[in-house]
Amino acid sequence: MKLFKKGAEADLYKTTWQNSKAILKIRKTKNYRDPSLDSRIRKHRTIKESQMISFVKSFGLPTPLIYFVNLKTTSILMQDIPGKPVHDLPELKIIELSKEIGKLVGLLHKNGVMHGDLTTSNFIFFQNTVFVIDFGLSQNTIKPEDHAVDLRLIKEILNSAHAKIMLSSWKNFLCGYKSVVGNAYYAKITKLVSDIESRGRYAKVV
Ligand SMILES: Nc1ncnc2c1ncn2[C@@H]1O[C@H](COP(=O)(O)OP(=O)(O)O)[C@@H](O)[C@H]1O
Ligand SMILES: [Mg+2]
Structure with a gap:
């Protein structure tokens, strides 16, 4: 997997999923946060993000498809929007x-x-x-x-x-x-x- 971008709170990798180009967004541990708070924040944002990306699609907002969510690694596998x-x-x-x-x-x-x-x-x-x-x-x-x-x-x-x-x-x-x-x-x-x-x-x- 190739590191594609380092975001403010996540690392983004280019990968594939069932022959489609995909992006894996992994939320990183922030060492300045208390570890259990940090883990809760990462989980919460991972859930929120994947739910909302799908919800807003229902009223026509263009967003990437969500392929897979892993709460253990606080990561989201989604469609690559290659723009x-x-x-x-x-x-x-x-x-x-x-x-x-x-x-x-x-x-x-x-x-x-x-x-x-x-x-x-x-x-x-x-x-x-x-x-x-x-x-x-x-x-x-x-x-x-x-x-x-x-x-x-x-x-x-x-x-x-x-x-x-x-x-x-x-x-x-x-x-x-x-x-x-x-x-x-x-x-x-x-x-x-x-x-x-x-x-x-x-x-x-x-
Ligand atoms: N699904 C995607 N397809 C293509 N590029 C993406 C996708 N998701 C994120 N990116 C790229 O990675 C950058 C960081 O991702 P983002 O979700 O905004 O993370 P952060 O929360 O760290 O800002 C984005 O500004 C965009 O350039
Ligand atoms: Mg961003």
Whole structure:
């Protein structure tokens, strides 16, 4: 098995499963955590991620297929999406795809799911489709405050990782998000995002 990527909390390997290309995501022990807490966190995130990746498929979100889950090794075997993380695409393409990403996040929220880790590395562009991955921190929640936290995070990522295109990509994201959640919910969530920013714990972005 070939090490493919070292993520923030997992190692990812390229492998195969029944003749299909697959990715094995193994959550690593974090030595700074108490061992039994660490094991519970890894198990919890492995279960959450595999359940949510399958659940969100039911309302049409493009995600990898889950082939196998091993709680002993806290690993998930899933379909390889052999595209590129949106993070690594040319700036013009990121601006364009931001609208689609906004729609996908709107669809998640409309179905009571908070992603919890909305970065541009957690969207993979393949065959003209944006796939969503990395659901270990996701939650089933219909609380507007939780949905606002998702928006606030992606806004911050656009501002830090894609500063040059922040304004146009954020505008497109919001346009896509609004088209799915509707005007009233959109107004409510963007107001909450401003509230979070004005609380001062987070600096206001633009
Ligand atoms: N199913 C997949 N197909 C293709 N690439 C993947 C897949 N899952 C993860 N990756 C790649 O590995 C990286 C890290 O995986 P991710 O699930 O986001 O782990 P982490 O929780 O450590 O961020 C992703 O940004 C993506 O580039
Ligand atoms: Mg990730």
